[in-house]
Amino acid sequence: MSLNVSEPAVRSGDLRRVAQGRRSFWATLLIMAAMLGLLGTAAWMNWLDPLEAQIPQRFQLAARIALALAPALLSLILFALLTRKNDMVSRIVFLLWLVTGALYLVTVRPVANWLFPLESWMTALWWSNLLVHFLITATLEMFLVYLVLRFGVYPGGALQTVTDGPIYGAAAALGLATTLSLQPLLAGEISSISDFALWIGTLAMGYTAVGAMLGYFMAQARFKRMHLFYLVAGFLFSTLLHTLFFVLYQAISAQMAQLPGLGGLIFAFVFALMSFLFIYWRLWLSRKDFMRIAALVEIKEEAARPRSLLEDVIHLVETQQIDVRPSPPLPPVQPASTTAAVGEIADLENSWATLIQEQEASHDQV
Secondary structure (H helix, E strand, O other), rough: OOOOOOOOOHHHHHHHHOOOOOHHHHHHHHHHHHHHHHHHHHHHHHOHHHHHHOHHHHHHHHHHHHHHHHHHHHHHHHHHOOOOOOOOHHHHHHEEEEEEHHHHHHHHHHHHHHHOOOOHHHHHOOOHHHHHHHHHHHHHHHHHEEEEEEEEHHOOOOOOOOHHHHHHHHHHHHHHEEEEEEEEHHHOOOOOHHHHOOOOHHHHHHHHHHHHHHHHHHHHHHHOOOOOOHHHHHHHHHEEEEEEHHHHHHHHHHHHHOOHHHHHHHHHHHHHHHHHHHHHHHHHHHHHHHHHHHHHHHHOOOHHHHHHHHHHHHHHOOOOOOOOOOOOOOOOOOOOOOHHHHHHHHHHHHHHHHHHHHHHHHHHHH
């Protein structure tokens, strides 16, 4: 290392900032889960069918496009309202959602359609379906999320806390879910609005969970300076979660022939809940580690700080190396006796009489 290059000092304030959580993120997840649950209940109870009948035929496509955009836009608006003190994070979240959704149309989808016969492979055998999901679909989609995070927020100052990784990962993956929700509409496949609502709710929860998992591993690798293999393992784990989600979703939907959409939505809810509980637990452990290191750094900073002049004396007194002796008491005040008081008065009278006689004698002489 050259002489004019110095390693950056680790400050306790930076460590405490990294350990901070973002309650707005968890509040947004809870509210969106409740809203998607209400949407699933409305679809299951066939409350959306009368609404679909009220929509004119020429507005059916526009209504479904608005429904496909609703989960993402509502979550982005809600997160922006809850993070008004940090507008930069909400702007980054919106950009990640928009850029990832747009890049999917020009990267992953053309490659998957032109280079790989996915439909024939996925319908052949169960194990070929699993391999296609893991090796092609999940890998391409999660790699796109990784590239957006790696070149969009990883190198700069956008990652401020360990919680920002799951936030940005969820936003990028939500862009994928939104684009995938629009694909059937762009292809002319229009199903009932109830089935479509259940489908977009399932996609929103599943992709948000796997994207947040990948963002968690990237944030850990960034702030804890993990080895490259840690990030690779996190990518493979997120890809495996993506594969398991869709394979199990198809299996559950096939088993619940009566309510395929509702069964998939319930599975997506449980899957997202378990994933975010795991992420929350791991973030809690990471925050404890950063706070412990921050305390050690503060102790080191206090030891290196110059002491005041009285600090050494106070330390000696506290360790009883210097005996602090009490001040001697004041001498008691002795009351004057009556005899002494009478003698003093007599002396004053004699002195006064002598002084008067001397003044009269001097006057007579004059």
